[in-house]
Amino acid sequence: MPNFHAKVFVSLRPSVLDPAGEAAKSAALRLGINGINKLRIGKSIELDITASSEEEAKNSVEVLSDRLLANPVIENWTFELHQSDLDSDI
Amino acid sequence: MTVGIVVFPGSNCDRDVKWAxxxxxxxPADFLWHESRDLTKFDAIVLPGGFSYGDYLRCGAIARFAPVLDSLIDFVKNGGKVLGICNGFQVLTELGLLPGALTRNKDLHFICNTVDLSISSYRTDWFANYQFGENIKLPIAHGEGRYQCNSDTLKQLEDEDSIAIRYMNNPNGSMGDIAGITNKNGNVLGMMPHPERATDSLFGQIDGAKILKSLLSN
Incomplete structure (x- = not known):
């Protein structure tokens, strides 16, 4: 069965205050970086999965993202998926 | 009549609850290991505070899949009383037994303090023994206690009279000053403050005692 690599990105919904992002934004100013209007912190999760097809891998990662990796009450998620067997650099 | 206190890896208020x-x-109270599925000997369940599964991913996100919680869903459906304290409240929202979510405190601080609370609803057993209009003091200790939900959920909570307690001086940015909510049936209560730390007059407060007593009252 083919192997797939997925990168899941989890971010707080735009309506949810991100105090950690606000704190990082104020630290950026102390670093001397000006002009940052918005800074929000999320999570990136990488995983390898074996599945019979890309469609099956996609379905699995969707369920995983929606039910475990993110809490849809406060977070949004997206992901990228590609067949890792085809990577020329592996 | 016995209260079961669920012990997850990382729970740290389980023994406090048993002592209280x-x-x-x-x-009567006994511990209930998170891998157990058998709730038959218990008449009420407490999900205690702490850091279940290290709070990895999100508070309560991993605990939600513990075998004991499969049985807890049926227990709640059958009208069993469940009290989630602090991390236990976070687990109840992740599990979907209570709406909304608990997120990082507005000012990022871990807050360990005693706070003034107003009782918002006397609809359920949990607060039926408090005086109408009574304000209470309970300890809080959390970094992620900011209650968050969408406006439809907030309206539903208000319409169903399910907002149990509110902060008098909101310490963490919770929507609607919410410190604790119940489900519609009233048998599930989730709250960030710790009633088990206010049951002995030596500690200066006993305002939590009536909440714990109501676990076994009908």
Whole structure:
């Protein structure tokens, strides 16, 4: 069965205050970086999965993202998926 | 009549709850390991505070899949009383037994303090024994206690009279000053403050005692 690599990105919904992002934004100013209007912190999760097809891998990662990796009450998620067997650099 | 106290890896208020129930209030209580599915010997369940599964991913996100919680869903459906304290409240929202979510405190601080609370609803057993209009003091200790939900959920909570307690001086940015909510049936209560730390007059407060006593009252 083919192997797939997925990168899941989890971010707080735009309506949810991100105090950690606000704190990082104020630290950026102390670093001397000006002009940052918005800074929000999320999570990136990488995983390898074996599945019979890309469609099956996609379905699995969707369920995983929606039910475990993110809490849809406060977070949004997206992901990228590609067949890792085809990577020329592996 | 016995209260079950769920012990997850990383729970750290489980023994406090047992001490408060048994030693302070004389209520029979026993620990319940997170891998157990058998709730038959228990008449009420407490999900205690702490850092279940290290709070990895999100508070309560991993605990939600513990075998004991499969049984807890049926227990709640059958009208069993469940109290989630602090991390236990976070687990109840992740599990979907209570709406909304608990997120990082507005000012990022871990807050360890005693706070003034107003009782918002006397609809359920949990607060039926408090005086109408009574304000209470309970300890809080959390970094992620900011209650968050969408406006439809907030309206539903208000319409169903399910907002149990509110902060008098909101310490963490919770929507609607919410410190604790119940489900519609009233048998599930989730709250960030720790009633088990206010059951002995030596500690200066006993405002939590009536909440714990109501675990076994009908």
């Amino acid at each position: 129930l048994k030693d302070c209030l004389g209520i």
